[in-house]
Amino acid sequence: MQANAEERRRYAALRARHKPPLPHLTNLTLAFVVGGSFCAVGQIFYNYFAREGLPPDEAGAFTAVAIALIGGVLTGLGLYDDIARVGGMGASLPISGFSNSIVAPAMEYKREGWVLGVGAKMFTVAGPVIVYGLLTSLVVAGVYLLGHGRLRLPGWLRP
Amino acid sequence: MAGGTLAGVVTRERGRAGAAPADSVAGALPRRPSMRFRRPVPVLAAVTVAGPVEQAGPLGGRFDRRLRDHLGGQRTWEKAEARFQEVAVEMAAAAAGLRPEDIDAVLGGDLQSQLGATSFAGRTIDLPLLGLYGACASCxxxxxxxxxxxxxxxCRHVVVVVSSHHDAAERQFRFPTEFGTQRPPTAQWTATGAAAFVLGFGDGADGAAAEPDPEGDGDPADRPQRDRDGRDGHREGRGRGGGGRTGSGGDHVDGGQNGTAPRDARGDSAAASRRPCIVAATPGRVVDMGVKDPYDMGGAEAPAAADTIARHLRNRGLAADAYAAIATGDLARYGRPVCEDLLREEGFAVRLSDCGERLYDPTRQDVHAGGSGAACCGLVLAADLLPRVRAGEWRRLLFVATGALLSPTSYQQGESIPCIAHAVEIAAPGEAERP
Incomplete structure (x- = not known):
């Protein structure tokens, strides 16, 4: 039995009556606390690297590496999924969440071997982020360069 | 009422779809019948293998085999789940006092692709195997x-076995287990474990199985008579069965059981007389009300459950209160009330008891809306519902296993979730003989 559009709509209305609302306030608060904690730890690392004499750019890059490492280690210890269950986007958005999305499948698919398992599945979650991240940065870079007159469109593309 | 009524929609028969008024062809089409078994089929044994999270739930102490971790000594979760099935079948046969030769078929189901757990367990179980896929409705x-x-x-005896594994299911249907995500409140927790049920007429415990059948069980005509004999003679059944066996001596299978079945199973004649029996069933059909959210299985499955329950109640003609309980499989906390609403619109004011809600304690366990998975309703049926029927607390139980027949591919391709529910009516022995 497949419902038609009208029946689907009616059923969605019935289901909505029993569906619990998402606990937005709790989620937002926890995401702020968890995400903020990662940022605070990052700031400690940044200050340390800066004090040791790294220029701001490099200190930022080193900080990102450090947080990614922490995320990877916490994933390996089996803690990161618990942190993310509570912290939600606060745990997913920092770069530690990105490393979690790579380390988790790498651990998971080790049983399928190094090539067909780890190699093939490692980027199943992070892959789309990388693909569309690169694509977006390419577009943004193009817009930036156009705006600064550093890139000239070919004649047939100009208005 | 917001959205309009759904009366007649989920139970609509073929040919009544679309714009046609729901009642215009009512009665013109044959109503799909329920199955009424000629003889109540006894459930001889029901055993469970449960994971750590399930043991921490309210039924924790009642499981037969309890695992310390999710691997159960195996290298992978998939192998662990197959092992659950092996152990469950072995224990179920022992509990019913049966040897492998007495079992004519194993009906197995799980959630892994290509029925991984069932197929690999079949390697070891080494009995005729019929693999079933009904998702969580496999039980x-x-x-x-x-x-x-x-x-x-x-078949003389059949073993029904179902299993699911939280981690194996998560990695197949959703994300790697260590990947951090936040699940909505409607999400459900796939149960880890297996349940096995032995069905059949007679066994070592009441002597009926020991009755020889030189014809190889090929003649159904004489079965009811023998069955009635077996049941009437529960208390002294052992002696009679033994005598019959000696007298004929022709059936090597039944004869071989002599003396080798576990003594405790044979001696428990009081328990034997209190066996729950399967008296009727209604096979479900696929109902798809357009739910696409894989984190709301209960909401997707509720219409399928309502359809099967309504058809079963109508076909059987019993009042809803003839059933001590109507237990749905895994509609969980938010799907069960939806199903109750749908049934109310169909004219049945029933309260459902959901296995997904019984398996875990939501106040202590972070399982969101409740349990799911092929093992979920199997564990609850074997550890909680059947014992109530056996103890006489419940005279009649309608067990409705619910399943969401989605696949990772169908979900990624944007399909809605087709759902199914199969109803099995189980009655206490004294009750089973009534219509």
Missing amino acids: GEGLLLGAALCDAGL
């Missing part, structure tokens, strides 16, 4: 088919 499908095979006289 109901297995019991229905098993009862039918026994009732038809095609």
